Amino acid sequence: MNGHFVISLDYEIHWGVFDKRSVEDYKQNLQNVGLVIDRLLELSKKYNVKLTFATVGFLFAKDKDELKAFSPKNKPTYNDKKFSPYPMLDSIGHDENDDPFHYALSGINKIKADGNHEIGTHTFCHYYCHIPGQNIAQFDDDLNSAIKIAEKREVPIKSLVFPRNMIDPHKAVDQPILDVLKKHGIASFRGKENSFIYNIHITKFYKNWLIFKVLKFLDAYVNITGSNTYDVFKINNDKSLINLPSSRMLRAYSNKFKKFESLKLKRIKKGMTKAAKKNEMFHLWWHPHNFGAQTEQNFANLEEIFKTYKSLNKDYNFESSTMTELTNKIKASL
Structure with a gap:
């Protein structure tokens, strides 16, 4: 099988940062998400690149009544209540017209209408699997709600991205989480990079969070963890659930570090080239x-990446696939 280029986007708007930032604190980024979606669809069409939008289930709701109706009765009981979004529901707007920070059905409909991309799930409420206090039954009910509200929009959910990448697929403690995915017909998920700086349990290592944050930042610009490309057959032997690990996060353009933007892009393009040459x-x-601010600079970077993809596609048959498209190819060959 040829090498594959996969892009997954954590589509969440304010639900992805509600425990860290208010809408006002992050307003520019959040209010431009709709425009970013439009441009992503336009640019991906130009270069024939496929995207997987891992979408928070809340965003599928047409209004607050529907959001509450699909919410599970068994909600996450985090020890630290700040991680639960449910207390916020009474204070958000009624629908997307008066609150585009917490609803996104129009954006979902655009992605669906495009027909070239996949809509996966980012759980129903941006569920944190490694935060103490929640349990597997609550995660099960959350995922069921995510699938049911997507079904109402005629969107089949086959792939999942864990919020804050809270999954350790090689550790026994997280096997029940993966079993829940199988139970609900999820065929693939995005695992983490195969490096110690990414594969840490957030609660266990919280006291060292700054060290890992710095290392992850540096890894975006200089080679600390390698290319993180994968032979998908070597890392998967279970047809029922396919792990498609992350290779790199595309960090947003930063004026503060603009002198190093070329290093960031070079690191990504080198990884893509290795994957294309080695069929990974x-x-x-x-x-x-992330693209809501410095939008022009961010899309200029993305277009450079897409141009590299087109070149690799021509020279090595490097293929752009959604998570589920690649999953189906892997399953057919296992």
Whole structure:
């Protein structure tokens, strides 16, 4: 099988940062997400690149009544209540017209109408699997709600991205989480890079969070963890659930570090080239709201990446696939 280029986008708007930032604190990024979605669809069409939009279930709701109606009775009981979005529901707007920070059905409909991309799930409420206090039954009910509200929009959910990448697929403690995915017909998920700086349990290592944050930042510009490309057959032997790990997060353009933008792009393009030559997978990801500020610079960077993809597609038959498209190819060959 040829090498594959996978892009997954954590589509969440304010639900992805509600425990860290208010709407006012992050307003520019959040209010431009709709425009970012439009431009992503336009640019991906130009270069024939396929995207997987891992979408928070809340965003499928047409209004607050529907959001509450699909919410599970068994909600996450985090020890630290700030991680639960449910207390916020009474204070958000009624629908997307008066609150585009917490609803996105129009954006979902545009992605669906495009027909070239996949809509996956980012759980129903941006569920944190490694935060103490929640349990597997609550995660099960959350995922069921995510699938049911998507079904109402005639969107089949076959892939999942864990919020904050809270999954350790090689550890026994997280096997029940993966079993829930199988139960609900999820065929693939985005795992983490195969490096110690990414594969840490957030609660266990919280006291060292700054060290890992710095290392991850540096890894975007200089080679600390390698290319993180994958032979998808070596890392998967279970047909029932396919792991498509992250290779690199596309960090947003930064005026503060603009002198190093070329290093960031070079690192990504080198990884893509290795994957193309070795028939491996390169999996890039970010959040649409990352492009809400410095939008022109961010899309200029993305277009450079897409141009590299087109060149690799021509020279090595490097293929752009959604998560489910690649999953189906892997399953057919296992």
